[in-house]
Amino acid sequence: MFALSYYHVRLALLAIFLFAYPTAPSWADSLSRMQISFLRATRSSINELQDQRQEVPTADREFQDFRAQIHVHTHLSHDSNATIEEILEAAKKCDTQVLLFSDHPAPEYDCFVDGYQGLQDGILMVPGAEQGGFLLFPKCSYRDAAYEGSQGLADLVLKDDGLVFLSHLEERLDWEIRGITGSEIYNTHADVMSERRFMASLRNPLLLMSLLPALQQYPQELFGAILDYPADYLQRWDQLCQTTPHTGVAANDSHHNQAIRAVVDAEGKLVIEDALGKQVATLDPEKIALIKTLTAKRQAGDVVLELDLDPYDRSFRHVSTHLLMRQLNQTEVWDALQSGRAYVGFEWLADPTGFWFEAQQEDQRWQMGSQVPFQSNTMPELQFSAVAPLPCLFKLIRDGQVVAEDRGRRFESEADQPGVYRLEAWLPIAGELKPWILSNPIYVRGR
Structure with missing residues (x-):
């Protein structure tokens, strides 16, 4: 039970100070960014970006841009009470077209047989599980199958053309699992847990109540205040991609339990x-x-x-994984995720739909996820190009290091040596640069 103490009084006074402070200080963490004045400035920046947004022409593209939420829990998980109706309603509000569920396994149900699947109200549902350090999206039931260790579990799902992603990478940065589809490169839950002062506030009812005015006025901005650049995830992902392609996805880790x-x-x-x-x-x-x-x-x-704090629509608007597909069906979802034709977008800042990153050489074009042969001393050189619906700061990253930067709606650069190339786009928000788009790599391989 909760009992008021001098410590709790001090916490309450700290909350009053935090939310009256005029601007986020240089040491700002999420709790500092939850000040009313800072949230107001954040919304102002977002509104200005909305006014600048321009649709990107897509008529000449082979693939369409579909918004997906990956790592979504339902009432089948022990830590969520959410009905499928609640989740679908949130998906509609956010223009989500694909839901990949990841319920915790339990003896009383089978995540594939009992999980939600198929097309409903224009939203494609894919059943899956969060189990053993992975997000698992099987093509058939595996509940009663025997396996040994983490590699055995991954192999069990992969052998029937299932998808396997490393989950909660912060807990397994040293894992080496063969043959998997990819990895989370951002996880909302991990981002929240890294905010120690904010997590302390969640354990104190008085301090938590102090968030109410901010939540009422700026609900999405308050949720977005947790966003930090996922440096540890991306560093490990860059390392994994050196040996074999790993598709990077965002984990909403949605529960509606806060x-x-x-x-x-x-x-x-x-x-x-x-x-x-x-x-x-x-x-x-x-x-x-x-x-x-x-x-x-x-x-x-x-x-x-x-x-x-975390209704599904707020979680879905925070971040999405965009899949480049020809049409909306499970076969195309599998193809996009296995091929790496995807990017992560922090939707709460601005809609990234239309973003495109490719490599070009003469009349050949390669999308994200492609493996491109590198030949030195050939003309013309291999070129990278990208386009976004907003002016932003582009950062081209090769093998984990930034090798080129430019500002604008379009980006161009050359590949002067082999490497794993990916692109980031950043936006100015309330005096800070925030990560907006994280592309999947283009793999330029030497012969």
Whole structure:
């Protein structure tokens, strides 16, 4: 149970200071970026970008751009109560076209047989599991199959043309698993967990309540305040891609399980419940003046406060994996993910739809995920080109190192040596540069 102490009073005073501070200081973490003034500046930057956005012509492209959410939990997981109706409604709001589920395995269900799949309301659903350090998207049930170790589990799913991605890379940066499809290169949950002061606030009802004004006025910006460049994920991904292609995807890790609800009980005390209905604290109004004010003239069962941090639409708007496909079906999803024809976009900053990154040489063109032969002393040279719907800072990265930068809607550069080349796009938001797009690589291989 929660009991007020001098420590908690100090935390509450800290919250007042944080949300009154006029600008994010140089040491800003997510809690600092949740100040009202900083969130207001963030929204202003985003609105300015929306005014600048221009659709990218796509008539000459073989592939269309489809928005996907990967690593999504449903009520089948022990840590979510979400119905499929709630998730589909959120997907519609966010123009999501593909949902790849990743429920935690349990004895009472089969993630493939019982998982949601097929096309419904224009949204393609793919069943899957988060298990053993992977995101697994099987083509058939594997629940009763025997396997040994992490490699054995990956091989079990891969042998029937399933997809396997490393998940929660922060916990397994040294893993070497053969033959897998790819890896998460961003994980929302990992990003949140890295914010120590914010995580401390989630364990303190008083400090958490101080977020309410910001949440009411700037819900998406507050969620986006957690965003940090996933340097450790990308460094490891760059290393993995040196030996064999790994498709990079964003993990929404959506649960809708970060919320609190304050209800008056039969004794007049304020009971704090989490999103799953678990009682996490009881506050006595006779001991806390603020709580006494909140519960005055309230009846048993009255809801005094609801604070919902992670509904599915907010999670889906935060980040997506864009798949380049010819049409919307599972075969095309598999082809795009196995081929690396995908990019990650932080949607809450701006819609990246239309982004394109390719290599060109004479009349040949290669999309993301392609393996391109490198021949020295040949003319014309291999060229990279990219286009985005907004002016941004492009960073061309070869083997984990930035080798070229430029600003604008278009980017061009040459490949003067073999390497694994990928592109990042960054946007200016409230005085900070934020990562907006992370492309999959083009693999330029020497002979």
